[in-house]
Amino acid sequence: MLTRIDHVGIACHDLEATAEFYRRVYGLEVAHEEVNEEQGVREAMLRVGGTADGHWACVQLLQPLTDDSPVAKFLQRNGEGVHHVAFGTADVAATAETVGQRGVRVLDPEPRHGTAGSRITFLHPKDCGGVLTELVEAADDSAAKSEKTL
Amino acid sequence: MLTRIDHVGIACHDLEATAEFYRRVYGLEVAHEEVNEEQGVREAMLRVGGTADGHWACVQLLQPLTDDSPVAKFLQRNGEGVHHVAFGTADVAATAETVGQRGVRVLDPEPRHGTAGSRITFLHPKDCGGVLTELVEAADDSAAKSEKTL
Numbered sequence: 144m145l146t147r148i149d150h151v152g153i154a155c156h157d158l159e160a161t162a163e164f165y166r167r168v169y170g171l172e173v174a175h176e177e178v179n180e181e182q183g184v185r186e187a188m189l190r191v192g193g194t195a196d197g198h199w200a201c202v203q204l205l206q207p208l209t210d211d212s213p214v215a216k217f218l219q220r221n222g223e224g225v226h227h228v229a230f231g232t233a234d235v236a237a238t239a240e241t242v243g244q245r246g247v248r249v250l251d252p253e254p255r256h257g258t259a260g261s262r263i264t265f266l267h268p269k270d271c272g273g274v275l276t277e278l279v280e281a282a283d284d285s286a287a288k289s290e291k292t293l
Numbered sequence: 294m295l296t297r298i299d300h301v302g303i304a305c306h307d308l309e310a311t312a313e314f315y316r317r318v319y320g321l322e323v324a325h326e327e328v329n330e331e332q333g334v335r336e337a338m339l340r341v342g343g344t345a346d347g348h349w350a351c352v353q354l355l356q357p358l359t360d361d362s363p364v365a366k367f368l369q370r371n372g373e374g375v376h377h378v379a380f381g382t383a384d385v386a387a388t389a390e391t392v393g394q395r396g397v398r399v400l401d402p403e404p405r406h407g408t409a410g411s412r413i414t415f416l417h418p419k420d421c422g423g424v425l426t427e428l429v430e431a432a433d434d435s436a437a438k439s440e441k442t443l
Contacts, residue, residue, distance in 0.1 A: 147342035148298050148350040168395045192297035193345030200298040224423030225375040245318045273374030
């Protein structure tokens with residue numbers, strides 16, 4: 144069902160400065176960067192290491208685009224730090240359905256657009272022991288499924 | 294330097310109830326459990342998936358043993374949720390030294406005992422963008438180094 148820790152999402156005020164911290168201190172490089180208007184964030188993925196399911200475990204840095212985005216509100220309440228934890232799964236829709244049947248509120252009725260073409264959904268932190276939890280299906284897993292369907 | 298996300302440490306009031314949540318909802322099992330008196334916690338490791346460096350990425354659950362332990366204080370301040378992020382490294386002492394030279398306060402002058410025979414050190418969250426960061430050298434990596442020294 145879950146096959147990896149896909150990433151840890153970290154809220155920050157300044158994406159460049161925080162990325163530079165991870166580069167300078169640990170040698171981690173930005174592998175991917177994008178703006179997600181829907182979520183109101185600019186984000187960067189820093190690969191920490193490969194995972195046995197053929198993907199990567201990343202640090203994801205999140206900087207809010209506007210003062211009223213969820214990540215901006217998180218920063219106002221908590222300051223910089225861990226915002227969410229994302230687990231990788233081969234089929235995000237099926238996993239979300241199963242998890243929903245087990246009593247966890249799934250925040251996105253349909254999986255939505257995540258980083259680098261992934262499909263994601265968030266789970267309600269109050270149902271997950273205080274942890275804002277994300278489920279991620281990598282873009283190449285989605286592509287492999289589409290090919291099978293053709 | 295860092296080769297994996299080793300674990301995400303999650304503070305909880307009730308280890309059994311939280312482990313049962315991860316088992317029932319995601320099918321994750323407790324692979325290891327122990328009491329760490331020095332850190333004032335009872336902890337459980339739940340394996341999420343293998344990592345390309347031959348280890349595991351885990352969810353670590355932490356329940357305080359006493360009301361004045363650091364995890365108890367975290368719970369009083371923040372409630373349940375993500376407490377720290379741990380990165381795996383083949384040589385925790387060398388990595389801690391390098392990171393210290395790069396201006397990050399290393400909280401343990403000598404690596405100390407972590408879960409399942411690992412050697413760990415914590416880094417100051419104020420130097421790490423608000424993230425309490427742990428460095429972990431797995432027990433079998435330490436054993437491999439000792440054999441080389443003999």
